[in-house]
Every structure is written in C-alpha cells, then in structure tokens.
Amino acid sequence: MADYQRSDLDTPVAGQRRKLINIDGDSVGAFAEKVARFFGTGEYLFWQTVFVIIWIALNVGAWKFSWDPYPFILLNLAFSTQAAYAAPLILLAQNRQEDRDRVVIAEDRRRSEQTKADTEFLARELAGVRIAVGETVTRDYLRRELEELTDVLERLEAKIDDESAARQARDHLEHRERDGKDLLSEPTMGEINDRDDGGR
Numbered sequence: 001m002a003d004y005q006r007s008d009l010d011t012p013v014a015g016q017r018r019k020l021i022n023i024d025g026d027s028v029g030a031f032a033e034k035v036a037r038f039f040g041t042g043e044y045l046f047w048q049t050v051f052v053i054i055w056i057a058l059n060v061g062a063w064k065f066s067w068d069p070y071p072f073i074l075l076n077l078a079f080s081t082q083a084a085y086a087a088p089l090i091l092l093a094q095n096r097q098e099d100r101d102r103v104v105i106a107e108d109r110r111r112s113e114q115t116k117a118d119t120e121f122l123a124r125e126l127a128g129v130r131i132a133v134g135e136t137v138t139r140d141y142l143r144r145e146l147e148e149l150t151d152v153l154e155r156l157e158a159k160i161d162d163e164s165a166a167r168q169a170r171d172h173l174e175h176r177e178r179d180g181k182d183l184l185s186e187p188t189m190g191e192i193n194d195r196d197d198g199g200r
Contacts, residue, residue, distance in 0.1 A: 029096045036093035039086060 038044050055075055059066040068074035 029092055032089040032092040033096060035086070036090045039090065 052075070055068070056072065059068045059072065060070070
C-alpha cells in the first residue's frame with residue numbers, strides 16, 4: 001500500500017477535463033458592460049418602443065400576412081429571451097464594477113495610510129527642527145553678544161591706553177624729579193677736588 005503524505009491529502013487533485021471552448025472573461029465582461037450601458041440609455045428605450053409599435057402595427061393591420069397575431073406570443077418570447085440575457089449581462093457588469101471599486105478603495109486606503117505616515121513623519125521632523133532651532137544661537141542673539149564683546153574690548157583697550165599713558169607720565173615726572181634733585185644737590189669733596197684738578 002502506497003504511503004500518502006498529508007500534503008497530498010490536503011491538496012485537491014486537479015481535474016483532467018479539458019474545456020471545449022475557452023472563453024475570455026475580460027472580453028465577455030467588456031461586452032456585458034457595453035450592453036448594460038446601452039440598456040440604461042434613452043436611445044435604447046426609444047428604438048425598442050419604435051420596434052414594438054411597428055411590430056404591433058404590422059401584425060394588427062395585415063390580417064392575412066401577420067406572423068404574430070394577438071396576443072403577440074412571439075413578441076413576448078423575444079422580450080423574455082432578451083430579459084433572460086440582459087439580467088446576467090447586467091449582473092456581470094455590476095460584478096466587474098464592484099471589482100474595480102474594490103481595487104480603487106484598496107488603493108485609496110493605501111494612499112491614505114501613506115499620506116498619514118508621511119504627515120506624521122513631517123510632523124516629527126518639524127518638531128525636531130523647532131527644538132533644534134530653540135537650542136541654536138540665533139542671529140540676533142549672536143549679534144548682540146558680539147556687540148557687547150566689542151564694547152568690552154574697547155573699554156579694556158581704553159583702560160590699557162590710559163594706564164600706559166599714566167605710567168609714561170609718572171615715569172617722566174620721576175625722571176624729571178630725579179634730574180632736578182641731581183642739579184640741586186651739594187657737591188661732594190671728591191667732586192670739588194675733581195673740579196679743581198680740572199681747573200689746573
């Protein structure tokens with residue numbers, strides 16, 4: 001007895017039957033949509049009304065040559081056949097429209113989710129930029145700090161210049177005072193002897 005695997009039991013056996021006629025579902029669906037659209041137009045109602053009037057007029061007026069006398073059984077059969085084909089065609093067109101609507105809804109949902117994700121990402125990025133800008137030195141703040149620093153440097157330079165000028169003036173006065181003291185001081189004995197020797 002052959003051993004069967006579980007996958008073989010779970011998988012249905014494909015049928016070996018061949019289709020005698022291969023029908024393209026897309027072509028049939030497109031034809032059904034065209035017919036359904038035509039059935040829903042005023043042109044269809046107009047021409048069908050004209051056809052019914054001509055049919056009844058010919059069968060009522062020509063008694064000897066009438067092919068469908070009253071109660072117009074052949075006309076009723078034609079309408080029944082038309083309704084029998086029209087209903088499935090309309091349903092097929094509606095199914096195709098529902099499939100398209102389902103695809104459109106899925107695509108709209110995907111786009112909405114993508115748009116929502118992009119919006120949330122941009123909101124997070126904008127919040128991060130605002131936080132970064134809040135922590136970053138602004139141009140006005142930097143200009144104000146530079147102006148204050150320049151003012152401090154100018155005051156320091158002015159103070160240094162004043163101290164240098166005062167030091168130079170003090171050194172000059174001390175030098176003049178020292179020179180004046182040297183001129184006014186009494187000569188010593190050695191200086192007198194040197195002067196006498198020089199006079200001789």
